[in-house]
């Protein structure tokens with residue numbers, strides 16, 4: 437569903453950097469890596485049990501649903517909705533799922549909907565940490581460290597230094613608030 441605002445969205449973004457599909461795929465790598473490592477933690481931590489595989493599957497589904505949630509409930513409020521200016525490609529998919537909403541509500545929607553996916557970062561750490569303490573293995577410890585580095589260092593760095601740094605609404609974005617001062 438197109439609105440006058442959505443029709444001008446690409447025009448608004450023309451002076452900004454556009455990302456190719458290949459770049460969008462690469463930019464999704466840290467998130468995909470986090471989901472795969474998190475799922476692996478459940479399998480290895482449960483000693484390859486059926487429950488471990490079920491939890492790993494549930495975690496992967498949660499990760500996919502979380503991405504869809506952001507596309508449906510946050511991206512329509514973003515400048516990059518229906519634009520190649522979205523670094524991860526969500527903005528283009530979001531345009532097929534829901535019409536454009538006012539950019540003015542982006543900050544409010546960010547605060548409302550980001551908490552939905554935040555547990556993706558912490559559930560594997562808590563579960564993996566518990567398993568390391570109760571049934572230690574080097575493989576489990578390495579997976580836990582890799583997960584933490586990817587989720588808490590690589591992914592945020594990728595977003596802030598690569599994608600979000602070009603975003604016109606970074607000053608109203610809680611993710612970038614306090615991190616972009618003096619850059620412009």
Ligand code: SF4
Nearest residue numbers: 511514516522526527
């Ligand atoms: S930059 Fe973020 S909020 Fe904007 S369209 Fe892309 S994924 Fe959605």
